[in-house]
Amino acid sequence: MATVTPNLAIRDPRSRDIGGGSPPSYGGGGNGDPGATNGPFSYGDRLRRARLGLVVGLVAVVMIFVGFTSVLLVRKGSPSLDPQTNTYARDWVPINLPWALLVVNTVVLLVSSITMEFARRDIARQVALAPVKSIPGVSLGDEKSFPWLGSTVVLGLGFLVGQLLVWQVLREHHFFVNTGPSSSIAYVLFGTHALHLVGGVIALIYAAIASLLHRPLEARRIVIDVAAWYWHFMAFLWIYIFALLLIAR
Amino acid sequence: MATSEVVHAHAAPQGFIRKYIFSLDHKVIGLQYFFLALTAVWVGMILSLFMRIHMVWPNADLPLIGHIQPEAYLSLVTMHGTIMVFFVLTTAPQGGFGNYFLPIQIGAPDMAFPVLNMLSFWTTFIAFVIMLAAFFVTGGAPLHGWTGYPPLSAIQSAGPGEGLGADLWITSIAIFCAASLMGALNFITTTLDLRAKGMSMMRMPLTVWSWFITAILGLLAFGVLLSAGILLLMDRNLGTSFYVPLGTINGQLTSHRGGSPLLWQHLFWFFGHPEVYIAILPGMGVASQLLSTFSRKPIFGYKAMVYAMLGIGFLGFMVWGHHMFMSGMSPYSAFAFSILTMSIGVPSAIKTFNWLGTIWRGRVRFYTPMLFAVGFVSLFVSGGLSGPFLAQPTLDIPLHDTAFVVGHFHLIMGVAAIFGIFGATYYWFPKMFGRMMNESLGKIHFWFTFIGTYSIFMPMHYLGMAGQPRRYSQFTELAYLQHLIPLNRFITFAAIITISAQLVFVVNLFWSLLKGPKASDNPWEATTLEWTTATPPPHDNFGGHTPVVHNGPYEYGVPGAQRDFVMQSDPAITPSPAH
Numbered sequence: 001m002a003t004v005t006p007n008l009a010i011r012d013p014r015s016r017d018i019g020g021g022s023p024p025s026y027g028g029g030g031n032g033d034p035g036a037t038n039g040p041f042s043y044g045d046r047l048r049r050a051r052l053g054l055v056v057g058l059v060a061v062v063m064i065f066v067g068f069t070s071v072l073l074v075r076k077g078s079p080s081l082d083p084q085t086n087t088y089a090r091d092w093v094p095i096n097l098p099w100a101l102l103v104v105n106t107v108v109l110l111v112s113s114i115t116m117e118f119a120r121r122d123i124a125r126q127v128a129l130a131p132v133k134s135i136p137g138v139s140l141g142d143e144k145s146f147p148w149l150g151s152t153v154v155l156g157l158g159f160l161v162g163q164l165l166v167w168q169v170l171r172e173h174h175f176f177v178n179t180g181p182s183s184s185i186a187y188v189l190f191g192t193h194a195l196h197l198v199g200g201v202i203a204l205i206y207a208a209i210a211s212l213l214h215r216p217l218e219a220r221r222i223v224i225d226v227a228a229w230y231w232h233f234m235a236f237l238w239i240y241i242f243a244l245l246l247i248a249r
Numbered sequence: 250m251a252t253s254e255v256v257h258a259h260a261a262p263q264g265f266i267r268k269y270i271f272s273l274d275h276k277v278i279g280l281q282y283f284f285l286a287l288t289a290v291w292v293g294m295i296l297s298l299f300m301r302i303h304m305v306w307p308n309a310d311l312p313l314i315g316h317i318q319p320e321a322y323l324s325l326v327t328m329h330g331t332i333m334v335f336f337v338l339t340t341a342p343q344g345g346f347g348n349y350f351l352p353i354q355i356g357a358p359d360m361a362f363p364v365l366n367m368l369s370f371w372t373t374f375i376a377f378v379i380m381l382a383a384f385f386v387t388g389g390a391p392l393h394g395w396t397g398y399p400p401l402s403a404i405q406s407a408g409p410g411e412g413l414g415a416d417l418w419i420t421s422i423a424i425f426c427a428a429s430l431m432g433a434l435n436f437i438t439t440t441l442d443l444r445a446k447g448m449s450m451m452r453m454p455l456t457v458w459s460w461f462i463t464a465i466l467g468l469l470a471f472g473v474l475l476s477a478g479i480l481l482l483m484d485r486n487l488g489t490s491f492y493v494p495l496g497t498i499n500g501q502l503t504s505h506r507g508g509s510p511l512l513w514q515h516l517f518w519f520f521g522h523p524e525v526y527i528a529i530l531p532g533m534g535v536a537s538q539l540l541s542t543f544s545r546k547p548i549f550g551y552k553a554m555v556y557a558m559l560g561i562g563f564l565g566f567m568v569w570g571h572h573m574f575m576s577g578m579s580p581y582s583a584f585a586f587s588i589l590t591m592s593i594g595v596p597s598a599i600k601t602f603n604w605l606g607t608i609w610r611g612r613v614r615f616y617t618p619m620l621f622a623v624g625f626v627s628l629f630v631s632g633g634l635s636g637p638f639l640a641q642p643t644l645d646i647p648l649h650d651t652a653f654v655v656g657h658f659h660l661i662m663g664v665a666a667i668f669g670i671f672g673a674t675y676y677w678f679p680k681m682f683g684r685m686m687n688e689s690l691g692k693i694h695f696w697f698t699f700i701g702t703y704s705i706f707m708p709m710h711y712l713g714m715a716g717q718p719r720r721y722s723q724f725t726e727l728a729y730l731q732h733l734i735p736l737n738r739f740i741t742f743a744a745i746i747t748i749s750a751q752l753v754f755v756v757n758l759f760w761s762l763l764k765g766p767k768a769s770d771n772p773w774e775a776t777t778l779e780w781t782t783a784t785p786p787p788h789d790n791f792g793g794h795t796p797v798v799h800n801g802p803y804e805y806g807v808p809g810a811q812r813d814f815v816m817q818s819d820p821a822i823t824p825s826p827a828h
Contacts, residue, residue, distance in 0.1 A: 056437045178487055185491075
């Protein structure tokens with residue numbers, strides 16, 4: 001029995017194979033088997049957990065905007081008492097939004113979503129190639145890649161500046177937050193979305209700093225991956241807000 | 250390639266601050282929530298004592314607050330309700346016991362996101378401090394009730410407490426919403442992703458199911474309240490008109506116009522009704538756990554219990570309109586809300602009958618936790634049966650603003666949920682602190698509380714039928730209520746005695762904490778995973794290994810087993826061929 005068995009067991013992280021005599025496993029448990037070398041807190045598990053947490057968190061964000069949407073629709077439909085004529089009338093004045101500027105902002109945000117996706121795939125590839133790179137003598141050629149993360153931050157900040165310009169234009173048109181129900185709810189939607197986007201920018205800056213702090217590549221990958229899905233959702237949310245204001249302004 | 254650094258989520262912290270103040274350990278955070286709720290419940294109870302005394306002796310000078318003006322009475326009503334609902338009934342069962350025992354019961358070393366867990370507690374703490382601060386600002390605490398109906402809550406000049414006090418109140422609620430959302434996110438992710446091997450969803454203890462479903466309700470409900478609260482703050486401070494119609498306040502025309510107070514009511518109760526189940530569902534889970542453990546019998550109809558809780562949670566989102574029958578809603582929508590509300594009786598009855606079926610012919614051990622579990626079922630039935638009455642608009646409209654409603658919701662949401670908390674405290678105290686609580690004091694506490702709360706809230710149903718309005722500061726001068734004064738006095742005396750009896754609980758709690766007899770690892774001979782580990786549990790819950798689950802959560806009295814209970818991590822029970 002002098003055969004050398006190459007130590008190349010490839011484990012599918014999702015496999016739940018268990019040794020003989022062990023009780024049957026009943027799915028669901030995400031902890032992996034206790035005997036596994038990577039332990040309950042492998043990066044794969046942590047990534048999956050973080051993604052799951054993000055999805056659950058986004059449900060909460062959706063509910064906040066469900067609340068605002070129902071306010072918009074109800075408030076748009078409800079009549080108001082006019083003190084001069086003592087009659088009920090609709091007091092909803094459609095808000096005059098700078099559509100061209102908003103379209104530019106939308107394009108900036110969508111492009112940022114694309115750069116974010118490149119950043120996400122880039123770091124996923126780096127993580128996948130890390131074992132290969134550690135083999136002496138193996139080179140993967142030019143490793144300089146485009147700064148996708150930085151581009152996303154710049155584009156995201158560009159979107160926020162664009163939103164500030166939109167509010168500037170609204171103010172010039174005398175649409176203030178208390179001018180009427182249509183401008184109130186528009187400011188609420190813009191403001192809440194912008195706040196959420198600021199949170200995303202902070203997450204991206206944290207991810208960028210994490211690379212300077214020599215955090216493990218896999219840990220950075222989790223931050224960037226989750227931030228990317230969050231960022232895509234913010235782009236989707238913006239499209240929704242845009243469409244909502246287009247239809248029911 | 251794998252670095253050893255990440256095998257453990259985090260090592261046990263050393264310093265006092267990292268260990269007990271800004272701890273990442275779900276057990277410490279659970280205790281922090283528990284003691285926050287214990288503080289809050291005393292504040293809320295003292296406020297209710299002031300109210301009760303003021304109701305029967307309106308001219309009395311009370312300690313701390315002196316003579317109570319009508320506005321101050323409304324402040325008491327508001328703050329009592331808010332503190333009890335948010336900082337006791339939402340905080341203790343979910344944040345406290347859920348945090349401590351959900352990870353252990355599913356065999357996890359910690360919550361999925363420990364840092365978020367810590368943030369969630371400290372945000373709740375900040376919300377509580379802001380809420381208490383409302384007492385001490387100019388004008389005092391707000392008057393608008395825990396439901397915060399506009400226009401009263403939306404106009405700064407509407408009353409003495411509606412200035413800064415109301416702003417603090419809404420800010421506190423908004424912060425609490427954010428904290429609860431963080432908590433819900435953590436609970437859901439932990440339950441879905443961190444279960445030990447073999448812990449399938451249908452092997453989870455019913456407590457875990459109840460915390461999980463509660464977290465889903467919180468996730469869907471608190472976001473809506475948060476958005477509604479932000480808009481209310483804008484109405485108050487930025488001059489918008491979401492909720493405030495044109496009108497006069499103190500003879501002056503307001504600058505608001507066109508807003509809809511009903512809009513707030515819809516948004517609030519879309520949160521508010523699920524909130525009722527957020528308070529009571531963990532109690533249901535605890536009652537199931539305790540009734541099964543102390544009857545030495547498997548829970549009757551485990552799957553039915555799970556589906557009933559899911560059904561209650563699902564229906565709970567479609568019945569909010571039954572709080573608004575008085576608002577002049579269309580009879581057709583009132584009818585729909587009424588039918589849906591009464592249909593909640595079906596899963597509730599399933600649960601009740603299954604609890605009774607669990608005790609039936611069990612070898613019942615009447616320890617204090619079991620007494621509170623039985624008390625929970627009793628209060629759930631007594632408080633729940635008046636639900637179908639109030640679910641009908643024709644009955645709700647005359648009863649809505651009376652003491653009948655006060656009796657109803659205190660029995661089912663207040664006291665029943667509190668009995669769940671008490672049962673959980675007596676049951677898990679040995680695991681949390683390594684010592685047993687005193688049984689005699691516990692039984693004294695139970696009987697005083699059980700008889701006392703019934704004496705307080707049962708007569709309120711009669712008072713309500715007799716026409717006593719709620720939220721009135723003074724009614725002793727009203728001729729038609731004269732004959733009710735003796736009964737009101739009785740309620741006040743019962744309240745004083747019941748609140749005093751809670752001192753027995755506090756004494757028992759702290760005395761047992763220091764001097765109680767040492768507890769074994771499994772003093773109740775229970776089956777779930779928390780009883781397999783050391784007492785109190787080590788930092789990573791199971792001392793370096795991950796439990797493997799082979800059995801369901803309530804395997805008591807298994808034929809052929811050596812003991813009358815088979816723990817979840819024991820070797821699998823071989824199913825008999827008859828299955």
